[in-house]
Amino acid sequence: MxxxxxxxxxxxxxxSRGVRQALVRRLTAVGFEVEAVALRAMEIRHCVGCFGxxxxxxxxxxxxxxxxxxxxxxxxxxxxxxxTPVTFGGYSSELKKxxxxxxxxxxxFFDRINGEVHHKPRYRRYPRLMGVGVQPRPDRESEEIxxxxxxxxxxxxxxxxxxxxxxxxxxxxxxxxxxxxxxxxDLRVGT
Amino acid sequence: MSVSPRALLLVGSAKKPRSTSESLGSYLMARMAExxxxxxxxxxxxxxxxxxxxxFLLDAVxxxxxxxxxxxxxxxxxxxxxxxxxxxxxxHRTRADNHRRQRLVAIVNxxxxxxxxxxxxxxxxxxxxxxxxxxxxxxxxxGGGEAINGRPLTEAGKMAxxxxxxxxxxxxxxxxxxxxxDRAIRLMARPIIWSRIYTWLGTRGWRRRAAKHGxxxxxxxxxxxx
Numbered sequence: 001m002x003x004x005x006x007x008x009x010x011x012x013x014x015x016s017r018g019v020r021q022a023l024v025r026r027l028t029a030v031g032f033e034v035e036a037v038a039l040r041a042m043e044i045r046h047c048v049g050c051f052g053x054x055x056x057x058x059x060x061x062x063x064x065x066x067x068x069x070x071x072x073x074x075x076x077x078x079x080x081x082x083x084t085p086v087t088f089g090g091y092s093s094e095l096k097k098x099x100x101x102x103x104x105x106x107x108x109f110f111d112r113i114n115g116e117v118h119h120k121p122r123y124r125r126y127p128r129l130m131g132v133g134v135q136p137r138p139d140r141e142s143e144e145i146x147x148x149x150x151x152x153x154x155x156x157x158x159x160x161x162x163x164x165x166x167x168x169x170x171x172x173x174x175x176x177x178x179x180x181x182x183x184x185x186d187l188r189v190g191t
Numbered sequence: 192m193s194v195s196p197r198a199l200l201l202v203g204s205a206k207k208p209r210s211t212s213e214s215l216g217s218y219l220m221a222r223m224a225e226x227x228x229x230x231x232x233x234x235x236x237x238x239x240x241x242x243x244x245x246x247f248l249l250d251a252v253x254x255x256x257x258x259x260x261x262x263x264x265x266x267x268x269x270x271x272x273x274x275x276x277x278x279x280x281x282x283h284r285t286r287a288d289n290h291r292r293q294r295l296v297a298i299v300n301x302x303x304x305x306x307x308x309x310x311x312x313x314x315x316x317x318x319x320x321x322x323x324x325x326x327x328x329x330x331x332x333x334g335g336g337e338a339i340n341g342r343p344l345t346e347a348g349k350m351a352x353x354x355x356x357x358x359x360x361x362x363x364x365x366x367x368x369x370x371x372x373d374r375a376i377r378l379m380a381r382p383i384i385w386s387r388i389y390t391w392l393g394t395r396g397w398r399r400r401a402a403k404h405g406x407x408x409x410x411x412x413x414x415x416x417x
Contacts, residue, residue, distance in 0.1 A: 010278075046236075046272045048205040049263065059414040072415045088319040090268050090311075093275035107411065108397040110390040117303045117390055123413055124381040142336045145314050151266040152311055 001189065003027045004077040004127070005036040006070070008084035008095025009134075015169040016134045019176060020083060023132060027079070030189070035073065039094045042066040046097055053104035057121060058112045060104055067101040077127040079187060083148065086133040086166055089145025099153075104156070113155055120134055121158040128187045129154050131164030132180075138168045161187050199255035200232040201248075203262025209341035213296045214331065216261030218344045218355070222362030228257070235276045248276070249283050250408035257294045257365060258325060260316055263336065264301035264309050269316070277402045281323040295325035296361070296371060298379075300336030304389045307381035308334065329371030331357060331379040337393065338383045353378045 005023065009016045020036065027034045028189040044067045052062035061067060074080055084095040091099065107120040131150035135142060150164035165179050165185035195265035200220050204210035213232075231251055238248040252258060261371040262273050269277070299309040309332035320327040344351045344358070357379035360395065361371050383389070401407040 003395055047265065048271065049210075049265075049270075050206075051400070054410070055397060056404045056406065058401070058406055058409045058412040075415045076417050087274060087324060088277060088281075088315045090274070090315045093271050093278055096265075096268065096271035096274050100271050103266065109410075116305050116308065116384060122411065123416065140395065142318060145318060146310060148314075149267055149311050152308075156267060157226075 001032050001078045002032045003032040003079040003081065004070075004073050005034065005039045005081040005083050006074075006095055006098060008040075008082070008092040009038070010040060010085060010092055010094055013085075015136075016085065018114075018173075018181075019132065019134055019167055022173075022176055023081065023083070023180055026177070026184060029087075030184060032079065037070060037073075039098055042070075044070075044097050044101065047103070050075050051108070054108035055105055061101050063101070067098055071102050071105060074102055074127065075123055076189065079130060079189065080127045081130045081132060082153075083132045084134070086135040086139075086142050086146050087118035089142040090149050102157075106156070116155075118156055126158045126160065128156065128189065129159040129162040130183050130187060131162070132183070133164070133166040135166055135168050137170065142166065163187055195229040196256040196267075197226055197252050197254055197360045198230045198257040198259060200230065200259045201252075201273075201276070202232065202234045202263060202379055203260060203270050203276075204234075205236050205270070205272070206263075210263065210287045211300050211333075211336040211339040211406075212261040212298070213345055214339055214347075215300065215331075215354070215358070216259055219261075219298070219358045219362055221285055222359060223257070225367065227364035228366070231255075235270075235272050238276065239272060242318060245279065249280065251314070251342060252280055252283075255293060257296070257328075260295070260297040262297075262299055262312075264299055264312055267308070268312055277319050277323070279312060281319065284323045293325050294365070295320040296328045296365065297330040298333070299330065300333040300339075302333045302337050302383055302393075304384075304386040306332040306334035308345055328365065328369075329376070331361065331371060331376060333379050333383075335383040335389050337396075338389065350383055353381045354383075 081116035107122045111120040134145045147164045163183045200216040204212040287302040313330035360375035
């Protein structure tokens with residue numbers, strides 16, 4: 001099983017690094033081969049909304065940079081982790097710059113899910129999605145936005161299972177470990 | 192001597208030459224100008240080209256009384272470069288002394304028929320307002336923005352009548368120092384066209400655009416299938 005961690009940290013902040021390392025340990029312990037990608041170190045251009053990935057080079061972004069390799073790794077994974085400092089309740093720009101570029105993984109055509117219009121899947125299977133947000137202090141509103149955003153992404157990216165949590169730097173190590181364990185359990189990997 | 196209040200439009204779309212975000216924001220700016228505001232428009236894509244252009248943006252934000260964010264929904268949220276811009280503005284404002292009351296509103300449009308799909312993006316904007324020291328004055332959500340396709344609203348005909356009414360009400364309220372009224376929010380959220388017609392037109396549009404590039408038969412390709 002493969003797990004891909006998309007790390008949207010803006011810098012190598014000590015607490016975030018500790019959470020990411022604990023996450024790698026947890027995933028490895030339950031049998032995952034883990035790849036963690038520090039997005040801030042990668043040259044990834046911004047999506048320009050051209051829809052070329054749908055109508056000119058179907059399934060592949062027209063911009064030839066590191067985002068193509070990440071997109072390939074994304075769809076080949078069993079679990080993808082959105083790891084990010086919680087930014088106004090959502091994702092950091094470092095994480096979002098790659099998420100904007102993976103729209104090629106879905107079809108331009110439409111489907112109806114729970115009464116809403118969404119894009120149809122392009123692939124037969126999609127990875128499970130885990131969202132892990134890190135913030136300096138507890139903030140209920142940001143947590144609610146973050147978990148809602150991951151749930152919405154799960155619909156649009158056709159994920160079979162998703163889980164999300166926000167970890168703050170006041171939490172002791174055992175609570176962080178328990179949260180990560182619980183997130184992995186919630187993904188129901190292997191079912 | 193009285194000084195005109197300033198409204199700054201920050202367009203978060205990369206589409207050229209015009210975007211629906213720009214259409215919506217420009218219309219509101221025109222109405223704010225009629226209400227005595229001095230208006231200015233900045234594209235986030237142009238703002239990140241040089242350190243000088245980013246400084247220019249920060250100066251414009253510092254000097255405005257009303258900041259308007261207009262952007263397309265990307266994967267349930269704001270486009271990455273707009274998030275980057277908000278990160279820079281928030282960091283700048285924690286350093287700078289700025290005690291003036293500045294208001295923030297947001298207008299988000301998406302490519303699905305349902306305006307409700309913009310809800311989380313508006314919550315993120317509201318949260319930005321709190322963290323960066325702006326007074327949140329509300330948000331407008333539009334579904335089916337592709338139907339406008341970057342045209343000026345004055346040229347979009349009956350299709351845009353609810354949008355125009357919503358923005359007229361919004362401008363009047365903001366000029367009076369009030370938040371966006373509920374009626375404007377409801378009008379903006381009304382479907383531009385019936386959902387099934389929108390998706391039928393959309394499907395036809397994707398096929399035509401693909402045919403123009405000679406790839407209609409490849410629309411379902413899976414280049415990363417292992």
